[in-house]
Amino acid sequence: MAYVITDPCIDETDQSCVDECPVDCIYEGDRMMYINPDECVDCGRCEPVCPVISIFHEEDVPADRAVFIEINEQFFATIGSPGGARKIGPVGADHPAVTEWAAT
Template identity: 65%
Template sequence: MTYVIAEPCVDVLDRACVEECPVDCIYEGGRMLYIHPDECVDCGACEPVCPVEAIFYEDDVPAEWADYTRANVDFFDDLGSPGGASKTGKVAKDDPMVAGLPPMGEDH
């Protein structure tokens, strides 16, 4: 089990969760953040600091955002497990589902 970042993060990218994560497993894509399922230690530190309430324990992801569980896994298909987001920096891609969404976030 792991934590999942869902739709409220799209085009927001607040990064408060990144600063709170003790294992550096939250990676930045083009339009949202993604939690690496193999690097996450399920500590839950990221969840309460998310200002848009986009982070859920895998079993608690709302039904309307269930596809984000898959998106958080598939984002790492090409990237693999680099062992830390700070080493990787921003990744200029998103899961295709996320990439295909209309503009979102507070400004849209």
């Protein structure tokens, strides 16, 4: 996995990262976006455009947000690697931990 989206993205509606991604690997759940680790090419273009500072390279994810490495990986266990988010549109679901995440 290259980049990981973390909790500041929950309930954030800005999708600048999607617009910036050259390989269409950022998928839309109900409450947040997810980067497909098999499709990401590690370019880093998504990170600086995130308005809520939610995207980190896997090695740089803050310790208190490290659970999101696993959350991002597990999200794709159900949908696999469709080969582009635009092909399938919004997924219509989230990882269970995100679904239950309390608004802060």
